[in-house]
Amino acid sequence: MANTWLPPVEYIATLPRATAYACLYFTDTAGRPFQLRASDRTARWQWPGGNMDPGETPWETAVRECREETGMTFTGEPRLLGTHFVTDRGEDWPANHIGFIFDGGELTDEQIAAVVLDPGEHSEYRLRTLDEWEREMEPAEFARLAEIDRARRTGSTVYVETGPAAD
Template identity: 85%
Template structure:
């Protein structure tokens, strides 16, 4: 089959759809991961972050979403811990979803005490050991948490995939 050149607008229309999100991964000074409990998705635990707005970079999204969801104004430098790819899930999310997980570093006790949640998105936050999170979380979601935590400790970013039915 011969290759046919298409103008960019037409070519892009032939490509798979994808959306993107970005978030910050924090721990306390004892190394316990910090997560927020979503008011949607049946109380799923997640990191401060969300979907990219038009014109934003992943880093800008992570910092903005963190501020909106927790009140934490993050001023550190971008350090990518991992990317996360989720396939098109039909009606649940009709596009591929690509995530960027950045290192937020360690939160002090004062920063944790000052967290203010957006009640429309999250109803609680918590810090737990990995063993404690494993008992609380869906196995696929915990695997993602454990991989990101390992990436932080080793300095080696990870690439994660989730298939149909996984988040």
Template identity: 85%
Template structure:
């Protein structure tokens, strides 16, 4: 079999499709994870973040989306807690989805009081212990939360795969 060189654009067209998101993981001073309830799927809780825009880095995406969704202007340094891979889900999301979860640190009571949600995206924010979040989240989403929380506490980056719906 002879190697056939393809121009980059043609070669890239043969590769699996993937999209990317980035977000910030925050806790309060008691260590409780901070999450937002999505308006488009009320059972979905997520961290401030979203899909990357063309030309953006994951870090730029996380900071921009956090500000758009909560009003929080994050000025810290990038510290990656984990990456997240979600397999192609057919018609629901016809591409692999790759996430970058960064450490947003600890939100003070003053910062929490100043949160302003984008009502088109999120209906509320909540803080909860892992035991409380277990009752609120799908098993796949909760497993991701546990891994990211563990990464924050241990200082070690994690890799999480989800092959089921979040």
């Protein structure tokens, strides 16, 4: 077998492309998931979070994005609830997308009342039961919410995959 070793820069160029995001999953004290409505053309419901910046860890990204999007400074410890893998979506997003969803815990009524949204990113926030969210969300997006909620309630960690149409 011929020597096929490549310098790291050349080898990395042969690998699939991937981007990463991280977020925090919150509920209120009644267990209702907290979500933000994107103000972009998708108007999707999502958790406080976003894409990683160069040099950031997933945890640093989740905490930074939460502060930027809601005004909340999260000081808890990192507890991973799940990872999310989205396949390459072609021209729309020509890379795989990997997400890290961390447990943000329960928000008090005072914390919820103090949320300040960045209008460039989100138009509103809501707290709803899972049954209510299921009626509001696309099936793949709701399935991810339900899996993360289950991980939170059971103390487990989940892995979720979605195809090009989700996320």
